[in-house]
Amino acid sequence: MTNTVNGRLAALRNLMKQAGISAVIVPQADPHMSEYLSPHWQARRMLSGFTGSAGDLVVTLDAALLWTDSRYFLQAASQLAGTEIRLMKDGLPDTPSIAKWLTSNLRNGEVVGINGMMFSTAAKDDLALRLNARGIALNADFDPIDAVWPDRPALPKCPVFVHEDKYAGKSAAQKIDEVLTAARDQMARSIFVSALDEIAWTLNIRSRDVKYNPVATAFMYLAPGASVLFIDADKVPASVAAYLQSQGVSVLTYTSVKDFLAALPSDARVLVDSARTPAAIVDILGDRAVKGSSVIAMPKACKNEVQVEGFRQAMLRDGVAMVESLCEIHQKVASGTPLTELGVAQILRRHRSEQPLFFDESFGSIVGYGPHGAIIHYEPSEATDAELKPEGILLIDSGAQYLDGTTDITRTIALGTPTDLQRRDFTLVLKGHIALSEAVFREGTCGTQLDILARQFMWAEGLGYLHGTGHGVGHFLNVHEGPHQFRMNHMPAPISLGMITTNEPGLYRDGVHGIRCENVLLTVPAMTTEFGRFFKFETLTLCPYDTSLIDLDLMTPQEVEWVNAYHARVRTELTPLLSPQAAQWLAQHTNPIGI
């Protein structure tokens, strides 16, 4: 790998010299600003040898640097060893940003090159501003990747299929009409969309182009009576093409998008989402671009009644898979049958894949035993796989894509008799989890305001977690979806009716254990009074907590009652669907506490 990396960097530098470019930024990105990338877009991985899911590479004529965050410091150091690439530890006080490093290390008059398809227009404008302030130019049309990557994988070719209205609850034609109406508020007559989940939602289509995310690689242009999906023709079966035609959408090839946009009339007013549209696209549109925000994100996040009913049904099936899995895990551990973290992940996948409407997992299962539970993004591998023993605690964060809904659940279970510290930590996490579940809030409240409800009990003891408390969940779509979240950073989107959001506080002690409780919440009406409209949450996830980890001395009577009521509901709803052993296990594990 080391030789490959150094050779590719040398080839890249030749191209840079020919183009008069002093530094190039190769980001972890695709033209759709995706969270997960298909292999075709893994240029940063190809050039650096680093396989982590976050990290940007900067190559100058005499240096190469990789910025990544604390999750990947160890992995990056190991994978970069022997290459010339220097690790830049993002987030540490002494680590400059890429822009700051470039302005400190390049001279007035030098040129930085980027591929404008890999940067949002907002990100590119910000970078240009910072560089130009120091007399450094930005060439946003430098794309050397094909030339230095001879065996570059092709774009994914997975076929597209229709997500039927009986699941989606609204036709593509109607959604197109509604988002075009919303775009008029931003003084636009048409919309360009590069975000793959927004395209999938709008057109009610799905595919398997990106692992865990059932999306198709495409661009989309929406205009009254003239909407276009830009996608490779061999991905679109005739029946899907006919379906798209029936919704008023023509199909053009993926690569024709730039020519199409360039040819739009000069008075076109095309709304683009500044944060998610490639700079190169916006540059082609020029004055025809209306830089604004997505008009699709909010209607996509606020699920309709059909989608909500689908989520409820999917949660029943996922609850069955979880309880069957937990029962099997407990039995194996109790009987001394060998079982590892990877084995647990396989059990989960097996039980989920037996459920009707199962499509895929929604992300790689996190199964962390003992100290592994404290590594927040830990995914077991052959190299790390740990064998479970009848002691310690196990964190399991997993989920599935069903045709009628997407799930994401975390449970932390004791494999032996828990210690006082384990019970205390678990109970503080659970108290925050319950407080957020029970929140009642005025219309207009955003996730930044609600976040503290989940943190307050840990903070009072000087404990806490550094990740967000919850994220939006797509409907048979990406398990992470905006525009809303529960987190400390400002998230202006109000938590609105029909939104689906996770509730997942945690507590992680390095080298000791990790704890997290995660359910999926639906926003529902609470009441309307002379003081306004108030909303609350309905918990959709159906799976018991491990009550052996609850320290009753730390719980209020209301919290105990909440756990007992939730467990009674889980038992009632799941028992008829379970195997006899799992039903018996569930009965034992949903006994009322504090009685």
Add this chain to the structure above:
Amino acid sequence: MTNTVNGRLAALRNLMKQAGISAVIVPQADPHMSEYLSPHWQARRMLSGFTGSAGDLVVTLDAALLWTDSRYFLQAASQLAGTEIRLMKDGLPDTPSIAKWLTSNLRNGEVVGINGMMFSTAAKDDLALRLNARGIALNADFDPIDAVWPDRPALPKCPVFVHEDKYAGKSAAQKIDEVLTAARDQMARSIFVSALDEIAWTLNIRSRDVKYNPVATAFMYLAPGASVLFIDADKVPASVAAYLQSQGVSVLTYTSVKDFLAALPSDARVLVDSARTPAAIVDILGDRAVKGSSVIAMPKACKNEVQVEGFRQAMLRDGVAMVESLCEIHQKVASGTPLTELGVAQILRRHRSEQPLFFDESFGSIVGYGPHGAIIHYEPSEATDAELKPEGILLIDSGAQYLDGTTDITRTIALGTPTDLQRRDFTLVLKGHIALSEAVFREGTCGTQLDILARQFMWAEGLGYLHGTGHGVGHFLNVHEGPHQFRMNHMPAPISLGMITTNEPGLYRDGVHGIRCENVLLTVPAMTTEFGRFFKFETLTLCPYDTSLIDLDLMTPQEVEWVNAYHARVRTELTPLLSPQAAQWLAQHTNPIGI
């Protein structure tokens, strides 16, 4: 008044025609972006006859419109009656913004005029963007006010005095040095400041130019060894001029500021706060302006140890004045001695003014009896003054400027036997007030995140309040100061050590009663653990709550204990300083509850 208004509008329109201007905006503003205006800057009031503290006037050649918010709908309607001015109810869904109204009612090619000294550079840029998008021009150098206001009051001439280091805790020279160092982080070598409280804080000077706000009308330019205060010479006694000289600050006349800035060398890099610096100033600076954020707001908000000790001492005196006042009010009501809301305000002022280091009130006392308590910005006047009876509840929100600190306190008291609704409402407010007081939070938490702690109990019952939960308080300076607040809107400034913030949830039932509990909180360290630094609040305000309004059935044991501990502290600290009657009253009113 009506004739005056119409005559002035006619004169204004003549000037508009001569200048080729189709619409002019006259805002409630001064060149310092002040909350309270001295009479010289009350142009909007002069032109409209409307005396409210918020509202902007738009005059076209054939229309005149006043935008104001819900606090002033009734008052504005009454004061505008008989004039041609149309009331625009800001905040209602059907009311367009001023920019939107202008773009809908002017034609391509028309010109809007404003005085660029009355708009921040950020506000002017935003307005220009919106107008220009519709082909409407903005002339930011149109100032017709002198010409249409023959009897315009002069600028205030109150003398400036030095706020001694024994109160301020840090010399002006040192503060200048520190903020210039901070400005270098924004790539600036000097700073221009128009905000009057920032000038007063930096230079340790005070005056009486603005009611309740002990500031002087001035501009300030800070540069290493070359700082200048722009202020009218007859406001600066020789001793103050000598003091300023000793701190490295020269004095130039107020009106010379534009010429001074215009003459700065072309390579000057002058930091301006985009939100608070007049557009006209920034236009003069041109490329020499570094548009950024204030480097004074944070050090001003984070009080040093001398200031904190001053606050503690001021709170003792203010607590004495409050308890003496409450005792006198109770005695008068109980004995049938006539007493009105204005009488209560006078009692408060008398007891405060008897305290050492008293300078002024910090705002006009809000004394709202019964339904008046539900009018959030109610100030009693001769026209509204209500007589107190031995029944119902009274809301008192008041405060003072002492040389060593500024106070702001609200107490709601029962004058008879409270009803169940009164006790329930009061207790829900008090529970939120206690929850915020008791918060422990990780360093970096902002007020937007903490706000819900004060609202949660009301929201759970479908109740609430529409104002912020708390605001920063200056040190012998403006009672409202940024950059931090507790409120639902995003306030990015973290709640930091040494910050002083009010905690004032409330509940208002139109036509029935209003309830608010307000203390002033100091941010102090809580603990440092492997999970970070944690902060908490110390309550500075010393004055009992009316325990007859507490419904014990709604209180947790911890909340009851909080009230009892606070009351014990108030009694211990204040009793030695009280008159015998007040000491006896305090003893009765701090008896433990729930025993």
